[in-house]
Amino acid sequence: MGKRTYAIIGTGALGGFYGAKLQKAGNNVHFLLKSDYLQVKQHGLLIESKDGDFILPQVNAYNDAEKMPRCDVVVVALKTTQNHLLPQILPSVVKHDGVVLVLQNGIGIEAEISQIVSNTYILGGLCFLCSNKVSPGHIHHLDYGQIALGEYASNYLPTGITDRMREIAGDFQNAGISIELAEDLLLGRWKKLVWNIPYNGLSVILNATTDELMADIHTCQLVKQLMFEVAAGAKSTGRIIPDSFIQTMLDYTVKMTPYRTSMKIDFDECRPLEVEAIFGNSLNKAESAGVNLPQIRCLYQQLQFLNARIQNSVLT
Ligand SMILES: NC(=O)c1ccc[n+]([C@@H]2O[C@H](COP(=O)([O-])OP(=O)(O)OC[C@H]3O[C@@H](n4cnc5c(N)ncnc54)[C@H](OP(=O)(O)O)[C@@H]3O)[C@@H](O)[C@H]2O)c1
Numbered sequence: 001m002g003k004r005t006y007a008i009i010g011t012g013a014l015g016g017f018y019g020a021k022l023q024k025a026g027n028n029v030h031f032l033l034k035s036d037y038l039q040v041k042q043h044g045l046l047i048e049s050k051d052g053d054f055i056l057p058q059v060n061a062y063n064d065a066e067k068m069p070r071c072d073v074v075v076v077a078l079k080t081t082q083n084h085l086l087p088q089i090l091p092s093v094v095k096h097d098g099v100v101l102v103l104q105n106g107i108g109i110e111a112e113i114s115q116i117v118s119n120t121y122i123l124g125g126l127c128f129l130c131s132n133k134v135s136p137g138h139i140h141h142l143d144y145g146q147i148a149l150g151e152y153a154s155n156y157l158p159t160g161i162t163d164r165m166r167e168i169a170g171d172f173q174n175a176g177i178s179i180e181l182a183e184d185l186l187l188g189r190w191k192k193l194v195w196n197i198p199y200n201g202l203s204v205i206l207n208a209t210t211d212e213l214m215a216d217i218h219t220c221q222l223v224k225q226l227m228f229e230v231a232a233g234a235k236s237t238g239r240i241i242p243d244s245f246i247q248t249m250l251d252y253t254v255k256m257t258p259y260r261t262s263m264k265i266d267f268d269e270c271r272p273l274e275v276e277a278i279f280g281n282s283l284n285k286a287e288s289a290g291v292n293l294p295q296i297r298c299l300y301q302q303l304q305f306l307n308a309r310i311q312n313s314v315l316t
Pocket residue numbers: 009010011012013014015032033034035036077078079080082085103104105127128129130131132133262274
């Protein structure tokens with residue numbers, strides 16, 4: 001097989017960064033954009049990265065999915081709040097027997113996509129990335145970048161490590177993106193939520209950065225309790241997250257450059273928050289297995305209140 005073609009659905013902080021790295025390494029990449037389309041079509045992408053800045057003066061830019069060629073790997077990099085658009089986008093972009101690779105945060109999205117596309121493999125990637133879009137076509141990669149890659153099977157049954165995962169991992173690794181292969185995608189998704197649920201949620205509710213949350217004894221305790229609730233959620237679906245992993249996440253955050261989470265940035269910019277994909281879907285999974293996660297539900301209810309306020313302010 002020749003080189004795989006890639007479509008990036010949502011060329012923002014994450015899609016713009018990984019897509020640009022893939023193109024720089026010689027892959028054939030096609031970028032779907034919305035408001036940045038003209039700027040990127042005319043001037044390409046600028047990546048300012050702690051690993052080295054670079055410019056791609058010319059990229060394959062589109063503002064209409066139907067004009068994109070069918071690609072081998074279609075990377076979903078929209079905010080999950082825009083996933084209602086996927087039924088219009090994915091079927092025309094992914095090749096028969098191609099791959100949809102979900103790089104979004106949250107849980108349960110691969111299952112939703114399996115209802116949209118057929119004859120398609122679905123992979124998920126947990127991205128340990130700190131990246132922001134600072135202006136149209138200008139991405140600022142602040143830290144990290146590793147992806148844990150897993151494959152989706154019906155009901156999130158673990159697939160082990162497949163050839164498809166290895167092949168796609170190879171393209172990313174050749175592009176300088178570090179990849180870990182995950183035998184069990186659902187376990188990987190819960191593990192990522194151990195970070196996203198406490199920090200994304202509390203950063204918005206408490207108007208705080210990660211370092212501020214870790215510096216205070218009360219919020220540090222709250223973060224830890226929320227992490228243990230995520231582990232209880234994982235357990236309700238038969239996945240075990242060891243206590244040592246929770247300690248690793250706490251240590252990781254203490255060492256991290258002080259960070260304004262993506263949910264906090266969305267909140268500050270009055271954009272819809274990814275509450276359903278991160279909180280709502282986790283609660284649904286646990287509660288349908290008969291397990292309540294009261295602290296996560298409390299955060300969810302507060303975030304929904306703020307989310308509704310954002311939607312109303314955008315409408316008025
Ligand atoms: N950024 C990170 O470091 C990071 C790390 C881990 C996980 N994630 C996850 O990755 C996902 C993407 O996040 P992000 O930070 O990359 O968000 P983002 O910077 O907002 O990027 C999303 C992009 O999608 C574009 N878009 C929206 N609607 C579109 C449409 N109809 N057609 C084409 N493009 C459209 C947006 O364009 P407009 O600006 O024109 O609306 C935006 O550029 C989220 O689930 C996030 O939680 C991000």
